[in-house]
Amino acid sequence: xxxxxxxxxxxxxxxxxxxxxxxxxxxxxxxxxxxxxxxxxxxxxxxxxxxxxxxxxxxxxxxxxxxxxxxxxxxxxxxxxxxxxxxxxxxxxxxxxxxxxxxxxxxxxxxxxxxxxxxxxxxxxxxxxxxxxxxxxxxxxxxxxxxxxxxxxxxxxxxxxxxxxxxxxxxxxxxxxxxxxxxxxxxxxxxxxxx
Numbered sequence: 040x041x042x043x044x045x046x047x048x049x050x051x052x053x054x055x056x057x058x059x060x061x062x063x064x065x066x067x068x069x070x071x072x073x074x075x076x077x078x079x080x081x082x083x084x085x086x087x088x089x090x091x092x093x094x095x096x097x098x099x100x101x102x103x104x105x106x107x108x109x110x111x112x113x114x115x116x117x118x119x120x121x122x123x124x125x126x127x128x129x130x131x132x133x134x135x136x137x138x139x140x141x142x143x144x145x146x147x148x149x150x151x152x153x154x155x156x157x158x159x160x161x162x163x164x165x166x167x168x169x170x171x172x173x174x175x176x177x178x179x180x181x182x183x184x185x186x187x188x189x190x191x192x193x194x195x196x197x198x199x200x201x202x203x204x205x206x207x208x209x210x211x212x213x214x215x216x217x218x219x220x221x222x223x224x225x226x227x228x229x230x231x232x233x234x
Contacts, residue, residue: 096160096167102127102140112140113167115174115224123174123214125224138225147228154208154229158196169194169210170227178209179233187225188214189234209233 100112108129115123128139136142143151143166151162151169158165173192183189189211196206211234212227 096164099163108139115171117174121220121222123170123212123222123224125170142226147226150229166227170212170224173210173212181234183213183234186215188216188222191234
């Protein structure tokens with residue numbers, strides 16, 4: 040119990056230092072505690088109790104202030120019949136964007152940051168894992184209204200050292216069909232229930 044408190048305290052200090060840019064001076068215990076967790080999109084009976092497959096997400100395209108709303112950020116390949124595309128989104132220059140990367144950054148970054156705590160990944164890695172898993176194998180899908188599609192999936196969080204399941208989280212993705220086999224991602228975020 041005492042070791043758990045020390046590791047938790049060290050981890051919280053590392054989290055604070057990370058946000059202030061001073062992690063390079065953090066205690067080794069804090070960095071070790073942060074490396075003990077990882078996300079997986081697979082249920083416990085499918086996932087091996089190893090750290091394989093925990094590499095950072097593929098790079099996302101940059102969305103600058105002047106980037107076009109339809110600038111490509113990332114494509115998530117689902118089946119041979121469908122892909123989901125994340126664009127910069129907008130409206131451009133809006134302080135409250137309603138779709139795409141800019142919306143997820145503005146409205147749901149904090150949600151994904153809370154999911155990423157202790158995973159040794161950033162919020163985009165966790166969002167990427169979730170959107171990729173939803174594209175490939177959603178647990179549920181349905182009509183979200185106004186021509187939008189809702190797909191969702193449970194994401195599993197494991198302790199990398201022990202292989203113990205730490206937490207599960209449902210993540211939702213809302214998209215619109217844009218022709219051919221392509222779907223435009225409106226948003227993605229964690230929530231307590233499936234589509």
